[in-house]
Amino acid sequence: MHISINTGRLAGRRRSRGKGEGGFTLVEVMVAIMLIGLVLTAAFSTVTQALQTMETSRDYARIAQILQSEMEDLRTMSWSELEALQTSDAGTKELDLTSEFNEAFGLRYRALRLIEDRYSDQKQATIWVKWEDARGNTKTEKTVSWFTQNGLHDYYYRSF
Numbered sequence: 001m002h003i004s005i006n007t008g009r010l011a012g013r014r015r016s017r018g019k020g021e022g023g024f025t026l027v028e029v030m031v032a033i034m035l036i037g038l039v040l041t042a043a044f045s046t047v048t049q050a051l052q053t054m055e056t057s058r059d060y061a062r063i064a065q066i067l068q069s070e071m072e073d074l075r076t077m078s079w080s081e082l083e084a085l086q087t088s089d090a091g092t093k094e095l096d097l098t099s100e101f102n103e104a105f106g107l108r109y110r111a112l113r114l115i116e117d118r119y120s121d122q123k124q125a126t127i128w129v130k131w132e133d134a135r136g137n138t139k140t141e142k143t144v145s146w147f148t149q150n151g152l153h154d155y156y157y158r159s160f
Contacts, residue, residue: 055134063129066111067143070127079149086115121149
């Protein structure tokens with residue numbers, strides 16, 4: 001009985017196949033397809049999440065512009081104009097956004113304003129915006145500012 005052990009450079013290598021016998025096994029192909037599927041799934045979910053994050057960022061940028069614009073409109077008013085506006089609002093009032101804004105974004109954003117008396121010479125203005133995000137959730141952001149009859153500088157020095 002004769003036993004031959006190959007310890008040379010070719011040890012552990014597959015025998016070369018004849019013509020037409022090369023290729024991958026079914027298991028190798030299935031593993032490759034699974035790996036490609038996992039990579040593509042991860043890539044698509046990352047892209048989807050990135051697009052949702054971009055849309056949320058755009059929403060918050062638009063909301064910040066609406067809040068700042070509406071509050072600046074109030075800051076340009078005199079005390080008597082602010083009181084007249086408060087009387088005409090009679091509570092919470094829905095604001096009309098500019099026609100250019102509505103043309104660009106539709107009626108997706110809804111702005112509201114409330115002006116309340118805090119003290120005899122102070123008013124608090126609250127402006128908030130409601131909208132529906134890309135996932136269908138209703139969101140709200142607001143800003144609050146105080147107004148004094150003779151201005152903040154005068155109120156600050158008279159109160160101490």
